[in-house]
Amino acid sequence: MELKIPIAEPFLGEEELNNAVEAIRTGWISSRASSSSSSRRSSLSIAGVRHGVATSNGTVALHLALKALGSARAMRCWCRR
Numbered sequence: 001m002e003l004k005i006p007i008a009e010p011f012l013g014e015e016e017l018n019n020a021v022e023a024i025r026t027g028w029i030s031s032r033a034s035s036s037s038s039s040r041r042s043s044l045s046i047a048g049v050r051h052g053v054a055t056s057n058g059t060v061a062l063h064l065a066l067k068a069l070g071s072a073r074a075m076r077c078w079c080r081r
Helices: 014-026 034-047 058-068
Strands: none
Touching: none
């Protein structure tokens, strides 16, 4: 028996389908896609900040945040739930 522990169930509607089809048809499957730019601008507006970085996942976001804070390579970061 395969055990699956869902983190979050995604909601994918027509808009997400259309964006995926557009990305595949135009070849813009990267962080430079037009939909990525508009999504980033929306996030900046919601957060009330002028600058931000989009990442592919939370692990990358935490890694970049620790690097920006100057954490050393040998340091370990423990996050409590």
